[in-house]
Amino acid sequence: MSLIDGILGDLKAMAVGIASTEQHVRAVDDAVEQTSVRAAAAGFTAVAAGLTPVRGILGQVRAQLTSIGGVLGETTRAVAAVPQQSSPHDVTAVLAPVAAALTGVDSGIAASAAQIGQARQYIAGTLRGGQPGPTLAGLQRVNDLLHILRTRGEATRQAVNAALTHTRHVGALDAPATGGNDVPAAQPVPPVHPTGAASSQGPAADGGPDTFPGPVGPAWRQVNPGALPDIVRATAGSLPPRPAGSTRPTQGILDGMPVTSGGGDRSLAADLVHDPLRGPPVTFYDHVESKAAAHLRRVGGGEADLAIDNTVCGTNDRDQAYPWTCDKILPAILPAGSRLRVWVTRDGGTTWWHRVYTGTGERISR
Numbered sequence: 001m002s003l004i005d006g007i008l009g010d011l012k013a014m015a016v017g018i019a020s021t022e023q024h025v026r027a028v029d030d031a032v033e034q035t036s037v038r039a040a041a042a043g044f045t046a047v048a049a050g051l052t053p054v055r056g057i058l059g060q061v062r063a064q065l066t067s068i069g070g071v072l073g074e075t076t077r078a079v080a081a082v083p084q085q086s087s088p089h090d091v092t093a094v095l096a097p098v099a100a101a102l103t104g105v106d107s108g109i110a111a112s113a114a115q116i117g118q119a120r121q122y123i124a125g126t127l128r129g130g131q132p133g134p135t136l137a138g139l140q141r142v143n144d145l146l147h148i149l150r151t152r153g154e155a156t157r158q159a160v161n162a163a164l165t166h167t168r169h170v171g172a173l174d175a176p177a178t179g180g181n182d183v184p185a186a187q188p189v190p191p192v193h194p195t196g197a198a199s200s201q202g203p204a205a206d207g208g209p210d211t212f213p214g215p216v217g218p219a220w221r222q223v224n225p226g227a228l229p230d231i232v233r234a235t236a237g238s239l240p241p242r243p244a245g246s247t248r249p250t251q252g253i254l255d256g257m258p259v260t261s262g263g264g265d266r267s268l269a270a271d272l273v274h275d276p277l278r279g280p281p282v283t284f285y286d287h288v289e290s291k292a293a294a295h296l297r298r299v300g301g302g303e304a305d306l307a308i309d310n311t312v313c314g315t316n317d318r319d320q321a322y323p324w325t326c327d328k329i330l331p332a333i334l335p336a337g338s339r340l341r342v343w344v345t346r347d348g349g350t351t352w353w354h355r356v357y358t359g360t361g362e363r364i365s366r
Contacts, residue, residue, distance in 0.1 A: 004079060004082050004091070004163075006159060006240065007079060007095070007098070007156065007159055007160055007163060008076065008079050008080055009238045009239075009240060010152065010155070010156040010159065010238070011072055011075055011076040011079060011098075011156065012076060012238050013152065013235065013238035013253070013258045014072055014105075014149060014152055014153060014156065014258070015069060015072040015073060015076060016234065016235050016238070016253075016256055016257075016258075017145065017148065017149050017152065017256065017257045017258055018065055018068050018069045018072060018149065019069060019256075020145065020255070020256035020257055021065060021142060021145040021146060021149065021257075022062055022065040022066065022069070024138070024141055024142050024145060025058055025061050025062050025065065025142055026062060027138065028058060028135065028138040028139060028142060029055060029058040029059070029062070031134070031135055031138060032051055032054050032055055032058065032123075032135060033055060035047075035051060035127075035135070036048045036051040036052070036055070039051070047126055047127070047130075050122065050125070050126030051122070051123075051126055053122055054119050054122045054123060054126075057115050057116075057118055057119045057122070058119060060115060061112045061115050061116065061119075061142075064108050064111060064112050064115075065108075065112060067108065068105050068108045068109065071101055071104065071105055072101075072105065074101075075097075075098050075101045075102075078094055078097070078098070079094060079095075079098060081094075082094050088167045088168065091163075091167045092164060092167055092168065095160050095163055095164050095167070096164065098160050099157060099160045099161055099164065102153055102156060102157040102160065103157065105153055106150060106153050106154065106157070109146050109149050109150050109153065110150065112146055113143060113146045113147070113150075116139055116142050116143050116146065117143070119139055120136060120139050120140075120143075123135050123136055123139065124136065137298070137299060137300070140298065141298070141299060144295070144298070145257055148257055148258060148259060149257075149258075151260070151263075152258045152260070155260070212241065212242070212243060212244070212346035212347040212351065213244055213311065213316070213346065214311065214344070214346065214351070214353050215311045215312060215315035215316070215344055215353050215355075216315050216316060216317055216320065217315050217320075217327070217355075219355045220315065220344075220353045220354070220355045221353065221354055221355070222351070222352065222353055222354075223343070223352040223353065223354045224352075225349065225350070225352055228343065228352065229305055229341075231255060231256050231305055232253070232305055232307045232343050234256070235253040235256055235307065238251075238253065238258070239251055239252075239253065239307060239308070239309040239345055239348065239349060240309060240348060241309075241346065241347050241348040242309045242310055242346050243346075249261045249262045250287070250288050250308055250309060250310040251288075251308070251309050251310075252288035252292075252306055252307060252308040252309070253306070253307045253308075254288070254291070254292050254295065254304060254305075254306050255304050255305055255306075259288050259291050259292070259306075260288065261286060261287050261288050261291075262286060263286065264285075264286060265285060265286075266279075266280060266285055267285075268284070268285035268290065268291060268294040269284035269285040269290075269294075271297060271364060271365050272284050272333055272363050272364060272365065273363050273364070273365050274363075277324075281324040281329075283313065283324055283325060283326050283329055284329070284333060284363075287313065287326050288306065288308055288310075289306065289308075289312060289326040289330055289340070289342065289357075290326065290330075290333065292304055292306045292340055293330060293333045293334050293340065293359075296334055296335055296338045296340065296359070297333075297334075297335055297364065300335065301335035301336070301337060301338040301359070302338055302339075303338065303339045303340075303341065304338075304339075304340055304341070305341045305343065306340060306341065306342050306343065307342075307343040307344075307345070308342065308343070308344055308345075309345060309346065309348075310344070310346070311344055311346070312325075312326050312327050312330075312342060312344065313325045313326045313327065314326055314327030314328055315327050329363065330357040331357055331358060331359055331360045331362075332360055332361070332362040332363035332364075333359075333363045333364065334357060334358070334359025334360070334361065335359045335361050335364065336359050336360055336361035337358070337359060338358070338359040339356055339357070339358055339359070340356070340357045340359070341354070341356050342354065342355055342356070342357065
């Protein structure tokens, strides 16, 4: 049942992400409403009128996200109802509609992203000469969340299609081979570090005898699962076990939103100083920790919770001496005073380790 279990975890994570995104849209909508009221009270009736379409757009996005959440809820329940002992026909009967539903979900998310773009244009034009920055930042955060959701949705759809292919070949002599998770990873292992050190966000974090090795270092402490923050506890079930030797990308949950290592998006490091290297190391943009740091830079600092299914690179026996690991450079690429709370589990949420990285901002260009 690993096929079904993995897909079920992805669907649950997407549902959590949709709910979180809808909350962010609601917060932006409330802020726009307050701005409109203050503008009208101050006599800026044209500004208040110009913000009316924005609220209409945000209302449509919220309705769309609510609808998507409903689809994901129904799909999740259908997948969860698949019996432990099921025939290939039964599994196919459930998964085929799931693939179709995810296609519809992707279209809905894409439409929402386009509407957020329209809202940004309205805000930029209506509040020109004023203070559009905070609202634009809120809309950008929503856009970022929608992008993450589309990426996770595409990976889930690929997993469903791979599962369908495998299921339809059960019993055939030419059945496609599968690994321990039965479904191939949807994203590539991150590239090699420019200095020649392999990125630890794909390979096993530790070559030792432990099945689920934990982080090494005095800053890390083991945490009782009951002491986890609510936002971490609510999504921890979507993080699959990662035994020593696993080579799939790292999966994480950043403030309730799924995030995955890899992608090669160097623009995430555009505001960072990478001297004396010729280019930014992958720990500036490709690891889940660096993506969390990029998010905090975009929103101007603050705090965030990141739960991951892998040890942070630089906290393993084999890589503690490497100079450009996440463990060493995270403070420098986090905004000064910001706090990234990292929660690590390698065994699917049974055992947890925790530490806090406090930003110094030394590597952020001024």
